[in-house]
Amino acid sequence: MSVRVRLAPSPTGTLHIGTARTAVFNWLFARNQGGTFILRVEDTDTERSKAEYTDNILAGLKWLGLDWDEGPFFQSQRLDLYKQAVQTLLDKGLAYRCYCTPDELEAMREAQRAAKQAPRYDNRHRNLTDAERDAYEAEGRTAVIRFKIDDDREIAWNDMVRDRVSWNTNDLGGDMVIARAANAGEVGQPLYNLAVVVDDIDMKISHVIRGEDHIANTAKQILLYEALGATVPEFAHTPLILNEKGAKLSKRDGVTSVSDFQARGYTAAAIGNYMTLLGWSPADGEERFTLEDAAKQFSFDRVNKAGAKFDWDKLNWLNGQILHALPVSELLPLLVPYWKEAGYQFDLETDREWLEAITATIGPSLSVLSEAVEMSRPMMSETIELADKAKQQLELDGVTAVLTHVIQQAEAAERFDAEVAQQIINTVTQALNVKKGLVMKSLRAALTGELSGPDLIQSWVVLHQRGLALGRLQAAIG
Numbered sequence: 343m344s345v346r347v348r349l350a351p352s353p354t355g356t357l358h359i360g361t362a363r364t365a366v367f368n369w370l371f372a373r374n375q376g377g378t379f380i381l382r383v384e385d386t387d388t389e390r391s392k393a394e395y396t397d398n399i400l401a402g403l404k405w406l407g408l409d410w411d412e413g414p415f416f417q418s419q420r421l422d423l424y425k426q427a428v429q430t431l432l433d434k435g436l437a438y439r440c441y442c443t444p445d446e447l448e449a450m451r452e453a454q455r456a457a458k459q460a461p462r463y464d465n466r467h468r469n470l471t472d473a474e475r476d477a478y479e480a481e482g483r484t485a486v487i488r489f490k491i492d493d494d495r496e497i498a499w500n501d502m503v504r505d506r507v508s509w510n511t512n513d514l515g516g517d518m519v520i521a522r523a524a525n526a527g528e529v530g531q532p533l534y535n536l537a538v539v540v541d542d543i544d545m546k547i548s549h550v551i552r553g554e555d556h557i558a559n560t561a562k563q564i565l566l567y568e569a570l571g572a573t574v575p576e577f578a579h580t581p582l583i584l585n586e587k588g589a590k591l592s593k594r595d596g597v598t599s600v601s602d603f604q605a606r607g608y609t610a611a612a613i614g615n616y617m618t619l620l621g622w623s624p625a626d627g628e629e630r631f632t633l634e635d636a637a638k639q640f641s642f643d644r645v646n647k648a649g650a651k652f653d654w655d656k657l658n659w660l661n662g663q664i665l666h667a668l669p670v671s672e673l674l675p676l677l678v679p680y681w682k683e684a685g686y687q688f689d690l691e692t693d694r695e696w697l698e699a700i701t702a703t704i705g706p707s708l709s710v711l712s713e714a715v716e717m718s719r720p721m722m723s724e725t726i727e728l729a730d731k732a733k734q735q736l737e738l739d740g741v742t743a744v745l746t747h748v749i750q751q752a753e754a755a756e757r758f759d760a761e762v763a764q765q766i767i768n769t770v771t772q773a774l775n776v777k778k779g780l781v782m783k784s785l786r787a788a789l790t791g792e793l794s795g796p797d798l799i800q801s802w803v804v805l806h807q808r809g810l811a812l813g814r815l816q817a818a819i820g
């Protein structure tokens with residue numbers, strides 16, 4: 343059997359990290375099996391679907407390197423196919439028109455609540471007589487189409503992640519609406535479960551891989567496959583992504599869209615790597631890998647059933663590892679947009695050497711790209727403001743003597759590089775018989791206005807070459 347999988351995002355929001363993770367698992371499985379990965383945009387909800395969300399989703403998938411082989415297909419362009427399927431179910435007597443009004447349905451639910459029963463449609467229009475139907479239509483009522491779900495049936499499947507899953511049809515809420523209200527004789531807009539099954543049959547999907555929040559839908563969909571006379575595909579329900587408190591990751595947790603992560607300065611490599619680790623791990627326990635590496639070994643045997651907790655520290659660590667391994671020539675262009683956004687003034691061509699030196703200085707300290715703004719501020723700005731702690735440092739006994747010596751040495755130096763800077767620190771430490779820490783801390787406070795930051799020696803060299811170091815040292819003792 344050839345493996346055909348699909349990602350079926352609804353463009354009602356930006357590419358959510360949960361959808362991205364589903365995309366990753368589909369892609370990994372397709373690539374591992376030499377199969378086909380299909381992209382289908384589920385945009386039948388015309389009120390909530392937006393073209394800008396579709397663009398965001400496609401751009402996010404591309405950015406992550408999750409290339410698809412077929413599509414994107416758009417459900418909004420396939421409505422006839424779904425309507426035909428609804429008609430087939432009507433013709434077979436497996437679906438029917440329900441004329442209940444919203445008030446009637448509400449009264450029914452109210453009665454169920456009062457009787458402490460679970461809310462469900464009680465199938466009251468399943469067996470209307472022709473006369474009853476005619477009467478409703480004469481009243482001008484519209485009708486939804488409901489698919490018959492018989493009670494007391496167990497639906498079971500062998501899930502690739504969760505093993506045997508079973509569901510009793512009593513818990514599916516009664517006969518299900520598969521098409522929205524329409525006038526007499528017409529079929530209204532087809533709904534999610536119907537459209538998905540029609541598409542998955544039409545696109546010959548062999549494995550449906552999606553989040554575990556779809557398990558109840560799967561039970562309903564299996565009934566639709568049967569009713570439409572199609573083979574039921576394999577299912578894999580992947581664990582939910584949880585926040586640090588163990589609840590489902592949601593908008594309230596701040597960053598949830600792939601584009602948010604991108605804006606904060608995570609690399610596609612880190613996000614792809616981390617998404618994969620949210621639920622899967624390779625047999626060798628290695629935590630850093632590319633999607634291509636993971637695809638070679640991916641299988642659902644190693645996907646967890648339990649929810650996967652989102653661990654910011656691990657993501658930051660992974661992102662840092664990836665950034666630290668980048669050569670300056672590749673890291674610099676990634677930093678430029680953040681610097682521009684911060685309003686720093688530079689010319690990419692004439693200032694190239696200086697920008698490269700800054701990149702080399704801050705690179706090893708970065709865990710996300712956006713941190714570059716604060717880390718490079720003392721090097722990017724003509725002037726600095728001293729933080730309170732830096733002021734206190736500069737007021738300590740002996741600091742004026744230290745910095746005065748440093749200035750003399752720096753002025754006397756014929757050239758100025760990391761080696762010379764290091765020598766100056768050593769010489770001053772010995773000459774004044776002070777602790778090296780005092781010299782380093784005072785220098786950092788004077789040069790950057792902070793007590794922590796990227797490598798001090800390198801920062802000093804960059805500032806010196808830019809003609810900013812001596813003035814700051816003098817100002818600190820001034």
Ligand code: GLU
Pocket residue numbers: 349350351352384538551552556
């Ligand atoms: N449009 C559905 C969603 O975004 C797709 C679910 C499925 O994969 O069947 O949740």
